[in-house]
Amino acid sequence: MTVSTLTAPESEDALDLLETGFKQSGMLTLVGRCEVDYEGRATSHLPPGDRLVILKSDGTLLVHRDEQRTPVNWQPPGCTHTACLDDDRLIVESTRTTPHEEVTITFDTLDQVSLVELDDASDLSLEGSEEDLRQRILADPDVLEAGFQPQMTERETAAGAVDIYGKDADDTPTIVELKRRRVGPDAAGQLNRYVDALERDLSAERTVRGILVAPSVTQRAEELLTTEGLEFVSLSPETADSAHSTRLTDFETDR
Amino acid sequence: MTVSTLTAPESEDALDLLETGFKQSGMLTLVGRCEVDYEGRATSHLPPGDRLVILKSDGTLLVHRDEQRTPVNWQPPGCTHTACLDDDRLIVESTRTTPHEEVTITFDTLDQVSLVELDDASDLSLEGSEEDLRQRILADPDVLEAGFQPQMTERETAAGAVDIYGKDADDTPTIVELKRRRVGPDAAGQLNRYVDALERDLSAERTVRGILVAPSVTQRAEELLTTEGLEFVSLSPETADSAHSTRLTDFETDR
DNA sequence: GTCTATATCTCGAAC
DNA sequence: GTTCGAGGTATAGAC
Structure with missing residues (x-):
């Protein structure tokens, strides 16, 4: 140098x-x-x-x-x-x-x-990204929900690409939106757009489940999920924490 | 120094x-x-x-x-x-x-x-922000739409604060969401959340109009606006262009 | 090039 | 402190 x-x-x-x-x-x-x-x-x-x-x-x-x-x-x-x-x-x-x-x-x-003159040929390696969260779920889909079967990542809909698309234990089409950190209303709206679009795409009366996966949600985002019939599962990119999942509608009975 | x-x-x-x-x-x-x-x-x-x-x-x-x-x-x-x-x-x-x-x-x-040691007491002054776009519309609501009457900025709804809230020429409640640059699906979703929330707040069958104001929209955002029954008006923060085109005749008659 | 979504986003303001 | 949205966001990936 x-x-x-x-x-x-x-x-x-x-x-x-x-x-x-x-x-x-x-x-x-x-x-x-x-x-x-x-x-x-x-x-x-x-x-x-x-x-x-x-x-x-x-x-x-x-x-x-x-x-x-x-x-x-x-x-x-x-x-x-x-x-x-x-x-x-x-x-x-x-x-x-x-x-x-x-x-x-x-x-x-x-x-x-x-x-x-700076010589620098090294690349940054980073852990804890949304991609790590995706890998964690794909490696063991049960951390999301028992019986969940991932079928595609980046599946295209009219509203954009879905993080993980799959079927639940009842074979119901399920959209999973991933966030590496606590989420607000924007993430709930994003998931909602995907679910609406996919239900139109499938052009059936068939319900599509939408699951937001993040470490936590804000109050307003939680309300949005509830009114839109969407679900939330608490997961972090780090594999250390164990999956603690809760369906919003079951909050009261769970606690 | x-x-x-x-x-x-x-x-x-x-x-x-x-x-x-x-x-x-x-x-x-x-x-x-x-x-x-x-x-x-x-x-x-x-x-x-x-x-x-x-x-x-x-x-x-x-x-x-x-x-x-x-x-x-x-x-x-x-x-x-x-x-x-x-x-x-x-x-x-x-x-x-x-x-x-x-x-x-x-x-x-x-x-x-x-x-x-850096001595620096100056502040940055910036033009072309969303705030400038807001000021432009409040100064002359007709640039948005003839007969539009702004009533509040940052009006609170269950989904968050609305940029501009007002009534159109027919006295219909109208939500205006401002963006300083070309917008994608996120902005359409944001406006949609506000409109849904306000319609619930007003708890009437009364329709609420939602207008997205930005220089332009992407194709997918436009589709989203259409399916949600929302509207788009093309405006930029800079007053130079459109004040020139839209209001020039009024200026002349005013003077 | 445009579009879409992520980010150790950062930042400010409001509550 | 948390929450929410703006930003000349930047950046990567896909088309």
Whole structure:
């Protein structure tokens, strides 16, 4: 790895390093007092202040303040970065098309500019995703409900693809919607759309069961499930926890 | 603004600067070869590679690769950062509670460590949000539909708060759901939940109209609107376009 | 390219 | 604290 750093550089020297970085496809970081203008999907203006600006080799731009996880301004990968001088002030621009978006950063002062080459061939491995929850149910369908038989994942309906489609112990068509964390009304509405669509698709008076699988539900989501005749089963992506399932209509008798 | 930078430092010197930064509540940046472990809402492991690590004074942690807009690992504001040495390797930890989450970064090599104080009192101003679309309709309800009368924003129903509630020219209760950009099935489902809930709330055979306002809709969302008896009106947050087209004649007669 | 849904989403506001 | 919905969401997968 190589690091080239300028401390409190003149604009001209900063520009040189930036243009070197654009050619070498390295990552550039700038610290200084700047103002930021954005125009594209929306429009924004950020008055002068101290920020950390990051220009990645893939065309990503990040402008970070000393607070928040989210950058105050940014540009997604694929953008074209350019830099120039205007009356001795360094100006960095990032543009893209489809949609047209443009971020302009005007520096009053520069405290540090660095060019870094980052070698990174590793991939992140992550556990606890919705996919893990799917695998858990497919590996042992009984954790969902005794006698459940998965038949398809991503089964298409007029309203979209269903996470798991199968039949219950009574051979009733069953739609399973998976969420890795506690769910609100949106997930209940999503499942409801799938059930409605599949009942139309099957064009029969046959009932389709809809089961929402998540660690837990909010009160309002639970009400929605009840009024729509949908069900809930508590399951987490982690295999550690055991399945504790409850049908909403049976709440009172269960407890 | 003050910047203190160490280039290819020994672990001990890096640790000193980190602890200075933790006390001063400045922003710390580290560049080096490291591996990252995360445990909390999910679990992840990132094998060794070169990355840029940012520790903000508000407790935010960011681990950035040379690609992507999203950090490969992170911690939200409010976390506690600590650093220590293990067999001459620098280890940075970030923890929080509720929920318990922990990120551990183990550095093989350090190429640069910086401590920066960022003064930034400015606020971002942004135009083109859903709020702008709301203001546009409230300022001139006719852009939605001739005779529409807004009565409440954020009107509560059993399914949640409605963006704009009002009456149309025939005094029919009308729910307006606003989106600043092209919408998919989720927005149609959201509007549908509100309409269903309000019809139950009013407990009458009275029909409630539901109008989705957005620049455009996807095909599937349009189908959903149709089957649910909902409507769509094309409007954007920007006042420039349509105020121009729709109201120009009125403006002229007004003046 | 568009569409659809997930995400350790983040963030703010309301209760 | 939880809940809910917006976001210039970003990102991946499918078509």
